[in-house]
Amino acid sequence: MRRVTLTQFLIEQQRAGRISPDLRLLIEVVARAVKAISVNVSKGALAGVLGEAGTDNVQGEAQKKLDVIANEILLQANEWGGHLAAMASEEVETVHQIPFDYPKGGFLLLFDPLDGSSNIDVNISVGTIFSVLRNPAGGSEPTEANFLQPGSEQVAAGYAVYGPSTQLVLTVGNGVHGFTLDREMGSFVYTQPFMTIPVDTQEFAINASNARFWEQPVKRYVDEMQAGKGGPLGKDYNMRWVASMVADVHRILTRGGIFMYPMDEKCRAKGGKLRLMYEANPMAMLVEQAGGAASTGRERIMDLKPTELHQRVPVILGSKNEVERVVSYHLEA
Numbered sequence: 496m497r498r499v500t501l502t503q504f505l506i507e508q509q510r511a512g513r514i515s516p517d518l519r520l521l522i523e524v525v526a527r528a529v530k531a532i533s534v535n536v537s538k539g540a541l542a543g544v545l546g547e548a549g550t551d552n553v554q555g556e557a558q559k560k561l562d563v564i565a566n567e568i569l570l571q572a573n574e575w576g577g578h579l580a581a582m583a584s585e586e587v588e589t590v591h592q593i594p595f596d597y598p599k600g601g602f603l604l605l606f607d608p609l610d611g612s613s614n615i616d617v618n619i620s621v622g623t624i625f626s627v628l629r630n631p632a633g634g635s636e637p638t639e640a641n642f643l644q645p646g647s648e649q650v651a652a653g654y655a656v657y658g659p660s661t662q663l664v665l666t667v668g669n670g671v672h673g674f675t676l677d678r679e680m681g682s683f684v685y686t687q688p689f690m691t692i693p694v695d696t697q698e699f700a701i702n703a704s705n706a707r708f709w710e711q712p713v714k715r716y717v718d719e720m721q722a723g724k725g726g727p728l729g730k731d732y733n734m735r736w737v738a739s740m741v742a743d744v745h746r747i748l749t750r751g752g753i754f755m756y757p758m759d760e761k762c763r764a765k766g767g768k769l770r771l772m773y774e775a776n777p778m779a780m781l782v783e784q785a786g787g788a789a790s791t792g793r794e795r796i797m798d799l800k801p802t803e804l805h806q807r808v809p810v811i812l813g814s815k816n817e818v819e820r821v822v823s824y825h826l827e828a
């Protein structure tokens with residue numbers, strides 16, 4: 496069978512008029528950075544990359560060495576090339592300007608360099624999530640306000656999952672496409688065209704240790720799922736929680752399911768647990784492009800007008816009928 500690489504796929508997208516040469520370059524550069532992160536993640540203890548970095552990030556969370564390494568790899572790779580005007584990272588407090596005297600590029604890149612940090616030291620899948628917006632600042636240095644665009648303005652979004660194999664999953668607004676890293680060849684091979692999420696599911700993902708903090712609509716929904724066949728939903732459900740959003744969403748894009756990190760009393764003061772610009776928006780774009788839905792429980796995630804770069808939001812995403820059910824429980828409450 497003829498193998499199609501990411502490069503070939505992107506050239507085809509460009510030829511079809513779906514992406515510009517600059518956006519193609521941007522995605523290629525992100526993919527190259529992801530390969531470098533994958534090498535570091537897979538070496539683990541052999542390269543001395545496990546454990547704490549001894550620093551806190553802007554959110555007051557302890558950074559792992561790999562959080563810092565992945566962040567540096569993405570920043571350095573993307574500074575070069577001229578396709579970007581600026582970057583924003585979960586690990587960096589303010590907008591990261593391009594340190595060269597290039598004309599400003601047409602795009603803004605946002606990322607969670609290493610998602611699922613608590614899983615690094617126990618050798619469970621982690622990932623990288625990214626989002627691309629247009630640069631509205633023209634030739635001047637983009638400000639934080641220039642980044643605060645709703646998710647519906649994203650021109651591309653994707654993630655890499657560093658699991659038994661490294662996969663890159665991407666949308667440029669024309670479906671969701673998956674690629675698997677061929678380590679010997681050093682290239683991403685197109686392995687999952689048009690990934691779709693079935694509208695119904697019998698699998699849910701939530702951190703059940705927070706049950707006592709949940710709001711009533713989420714309690715009701717989880718109780719109903721746990722009641723199984725004899726309950727109001729009339730079917731048995733299975734549960735999975737990797738605690739790496741990338742891995743949980745990847746499972747949902749592969750075989751369906753619903754993922755929830757809802758509002759709860761523990762995270763209410765912060766607005767939620769997951770980050771709007773680096774986690775919720777890019778995953779929402781991918782999930783919607785695959786036929787699923789993504790909501791806070793009360794609003795479509797991609798309709799939110801961001802108020803700050805590191806904003807947090809509740810997230811409920813995946814199989815459409817299930818997400819709509821949880822949303823209806825929130826609206827009834």
Ligand SMILES: O=P(O)(O)OC[C@H]1O[C@](O)(COP(=O)(O)O)[C@@H](O)[C@@H]1O
Nearest residue numbers: 607609610611612702738739740741
């Ligand atoms: O520790 P918990 O409550 O299970 O939370 C897990 C969630 O936190 C996250 O790890 C947050 O992401 P970071 O690791 O990038 O901070 C998500 O990937 C995951 O879904």
Ligand SMILES: [Mg+2]
Nearest residue numbers: 607609610611
């Ligand atoms: Mg994360």
Ligand SMILES: [Mg+2]
Nearest residue numbers: 607608609610
């Ligand atoms: Mg992270």
